[in-house]
Amino acid sequence: MDAYQSVGIRRRMRRFFRRDGRALIFAMDHGFEHGPTDFEEHWEHVNPRIILRKVVRAGIDGVMMLPGLVRMAGDEVKPNVGLMIKLTSKTNLRPKDDQLLQSQLGYVEDAIKLGADAVAATVYWGSPQEDVMMRQFAEIASYAHDLGFPVVQFAYPRGPYINEKYGRKEDYRVVMYGARAAVESGADMIKTYWTGSRESFAKVVDAAAGVPVLLSGGAKAENPVDFLNLVWEVIEAGGAGAVVGRNIFQRENPEPFIKALLRVVHRNEDPEEAAKAEGLL
């Protein structure tokens, strides 16, 4: 017989992933991590209720937020949508060198009180502060697992030695290392960077050894088809989907774009066809 916790983790994972094992998740921690200027392109989306209503209506599989936004607007996240609560963060106002650290801003108990289906934490692998984030992640993961909650790691390698040795944090050897470190530290889902090609991203997926790998969306692509193509490559590489923020809330009309993304993620549709079907072309 399975331990109760294992059943809980499996059930909660299914609130994000459909039968195909894939998920499209909306990220909205930018007001904290980047500052409200991220919303200036479509200022009405600074209001969490307005943007959440749109993404939920479009059929998103899950939503990721920090605890305070869930408190304000979590009731917009309908019961059939997975709720991921991130328990670490940092502001962009910190001195540059201190931005290689995410600090704890919420606890597993808060996530439970708020009705979360998963908790998340960032580790900047390779940061001079890696040790702090490793411990933070270990504490969150150990406690969350005890209580039957899946734990998501935003495995974001970054730091001076990475730049010196590999030139860029998106080098597949670096991203793959972060994904593997996430697995070995107990993550149930991994969110990480695009490595630039399907072949190299497939290696990241291999290194994750069966733990689902989700793309971290990144800056908005002006042409929506470019982003649909990127997500298509992720799926072709064996990725489990994407966690997308700016590419959704920085669009005036995110609903058809989300629907097109869902076609690519769940139906393997050709990106251009998906864009046409949703009236984006």
Ligand SMILES: O=P(O)(O)OC[C@H]1O[C@](O)(COP(=O)(O)O)[C@@H](O)[C@@H]1O
């Ligand atoms: O790379 P940065 O600037 O630290 O971005 C971190 C942001 O990217 C995300 O991980 C994903 O959101 P995006 O799709 O907008 O990139 C957010 O959760 C987070 O706020």
